[in-house]
Amino acid sequence: DTEVTQTPKHLVMGMTNKKSLKCEQHMGHRAMYWYKQKAKKPPELMFVYSYEKLSINESVPSRFSPECPNSSLLNLHLHALQPEDSALYLCASSHSPGGGSPYEQYFGPGTRLTVT
């Protein structure tokens, strides 16, 4: 099973709202990723967690706050977003070395976010 699940599928929020995106995998992967994808563009890496520790923050604005509560869950907390933050937000996961093939990265279906 190579399934990564994301909730919600769609989210509309105002610029003053606080919301969270959730991602879950049960493949025993210890690396988890958040990507942002604008229309007709490739996914753009935002954050990487390895063994529940933040390993990469690609200079993402602080209005995006990631959290990895345990090895299966990844959250993205959103606050005071701008309309230009509207995009598809993708979660992905992969094994870490020693836990299986660390190369293959599997994506969830994404959350379509609209900021009004």
Next chain:
Amino acid sequence: GENVEQHPSTLSVQEGDSAVIKCTYSDSASNYFPWYKQELGKGPQLIIDIRSNVGEKKDQRIAVTLNKTAKHFSLHITETQPEDSAVYFCAASSLSGGYNKLIFGAGTRLAVHP
């Protein structure tokens, strides 16, 4: 840092024809090259990958070739079907610190006409 270029940006073929998408990368340290298929409204799906110690890999109608000297790799789809219509992304990466940072190409929109 790594840079991946992908061509063509759009590709239109007749059902049953072959389709070829090409990518070049810049970082000689990259050693893993996956291909993803993304259908409308869905997340990218890993369809095939190749590691730097292999020159070619095939899975049914899909094959990938890698030329490490020239730093380019290609996706070949034979006997295309309408359900192959999607956006295809190539990527390059190398492992670092327990994770795999993928650098994507810009994507190729493939249309297969019945």
